[in-house]
Amino acid sequence: MRVQRFYTSQPLSNGAEIILEEEPSHHLRQVLRLHPGDDIILFNADGNEYAATLTLVAKQGVTAAIGNCLRHEAPAELSIHLIIGISRGERMDFALQKATELGVTHISPVFTERCVVKLDEKKSISRMTHWRRLVINACEQSGRCRLPIIDSPIGIGESLSHQHADLALLLDHRSDKSLPQIDRPQSSVSILIGPEGGLSGKERKLAGQQGFIGIRLGPRIMRTETAPLATIAAIQTLWGDFAE
Secondary structure: OOOOEEEOOOOOOOOOEEEOOHHHHHHHHHHOOOOOOOEEEEEOOOOEEEEEEEEEEEOOEEEEEEEEEEEEOOOOOOEEEEEEEOOOHHHHHHHHHHHHHOOOOEEEEEEOOOOOOOOOHHHHHHHHHHHHHHHHHHHHHHOOOOOOEEOOOEEHHHHHHOOOOOEEEEEOOOOOOOHHHOOOOOOEEEEEEOOOOOOOHHHHHHHHHOOOEEEOOOOOOOOOOOHHHHHHHHHHHHOOHHHO
């Protein structure tokens, strides 16, 4: 039986005992129905992964004794920053979940001219909570020990002005350039992808002014939830950890 992995925001060290947060406690108690003495794995996004043993499983709380550090995940040699236009619920969820599994290190959801999703302050906070939970679950499932950064949603212009990667790419089926024609970045790359309907001409021009290079992935036009996954996978194959 596979040993289940859980994220905790708490410090972890051999010999310590912690009370797990509400969400993992509920999952291992009500869904997995684990018991005291069962083994789990814990990580807290510092790159280390620890063996742990449940010592109490009850309605009032779940505690775990921390064992040895099982492994250390080094920071990614190639940092991948995904800047993505906010799309409707399931499409956005799918893109963020799979981008996390593929090793993206930074995610910036942005409002664009063609965004159909409108978020006020309350909805933005709720959506951020949902996205963070989704990313945590993807890290638990995929074996990642470091969580990608997720920015609060902002306008595309403000987001692009904060971009400082070695290489900035705009996925655009109109471009005559492909990834193999692009020089390998030293340590970081940003990817800009629009929502349903793509980016406007004004937004593409703004991206170009901020140093983004337009590229196309083959002859087909991809959906907003497919495009980031194909791009990240191609980048990881050419320059990232798929080549290891």
